[in-house]
Amino acid sequence: SYEVSQPPSVSVSPGQTARISCSGDSLGDKFTCWYQQKPGQSPLLVIYQNSKRPAGIPDRFSGSSSGNTATLTISATRYEDEADYYCQTWDYELVFGGGTKLAVL
Amino acid sequence: EVQLVESGGNLVQPGGSLRLSCAASGFTLSSNWMYWVRQAPGKGLVWLSRINSDGSSKIYADSVKGRFTISRDNAKNTVSLQMNSLRVDDTAVYYCTRAKTSPGFPLDSWGQGTLVTVSS
Numbered sequence: 001s002y003e004v005s006q007p008p009s010v011s012v013s014p015g016q017t018a019r020i021s022c023s024g025d026s027l028g029d030k031f032t033c034w035y036q037q038k039p040g041q042s043p044l045l046v047i048y049q050n051s052k053r054p055a056g057i058p059d060r061f062s063g064s065s066s067g068n069t070a071t072l073t074i075s076a077t078r079y080e081d082e083a084d085y086y087c088q089t090w091d092y093e094l095v096f097g098g099g100t101k102l103a104v105l
Numbered sequence: 106e107v108q109l110v111e112s113g114g115n116l117v118q119p120g121g122s123l124r125l126s127c128a129a130s131g132f133t134l135s136s137n138w139m140y141w142v143r144q145a146p147g148k149g150l151v152w153l154s155r156i157n158s159d160g161s162s163k164i165y166a167d168s169v170k171g172r173f174t175i176s177r178d179n180a181k182n183t184v185s186l187q188m189n190s191l192r193v194d195d196t197a198v199y200y201c202t203r204a205k206t207s208p209g210f211p212l213d214s215w216g217q218g219t220l221v222t223v224s225s
Contacts, residue, residue: 030209031207031208031209032209033209033211033212035150035212042200042215042216042217042218043150043200043212043215044215045205045211045212045213048205048207048209048211048213049207049208049209049211054213086149086150088150088209088211088212089209090208090209090210093152093155093164093166094140094142094152094155094210094212096149096150096151096152097149098149099149099150
């Protein structure tokens with residue numbers, strides 16, 4: 001079965017750019033989306049179809065995908081962006097990454 | 106406003122059964138595939154089951170195949186998950202989610218989750 005992997009944690013300083021990767025075999029040939037989950041809350045879709053933002057998601061959030069890697073980029077990171085982030089793709093069924101804890105220090 | 110509200114979570118003994126329900130509002134349920142996703146304490150997201158728009162196609166993750174059954178009633182705007190032969194490792198928050206009609210089937214709406222605890 002298809003698998004994707006994420007780094008367990010990423011740290012960033014406020015105002016800087018955070019990049020969270022999601023890796024899988026030829027992932028760039030598939031569509032990837034990203035979810036943000038804050039403690040005690042349900043996941044929230046922040047990027048879909050590699051780079052599209054749902055209504056209400058700040059343009060600080062962007063996505064890209066090429067080769068074996070999809071990347072979620074958060075520009076001008078704020079303390080409120082501290083959360084777990086999950087990538088998800090589809091290979092005959094949903095495939096979730098293991099999640100990345102973003103620390104804003 | 107799109108809303109998904111789960112109910113039915115509870116404490117149950119190993120080997121027991123539970124039925125989770127998801128009440129959908131704010132959109133036409135028959136337009137979307139629906140998924141159940143769970144999250145064990147401190148762990149990541151795991152998809153469990155998917156049902157297509159009219160209920161004619163259902164699939165399950167290997168971990169729940171043969172034990173869980175997904176269903177939907179578009180007229181009543183509900184999606185359900187019947188869970189039998191529950192195990193300790195089924196303990197998790199269970200989310201009802203809507204798949205966006207978009208490549209990759211992103212889950213664009215999530216319920217608040219319902220906690221299932223399997224313990225003796």
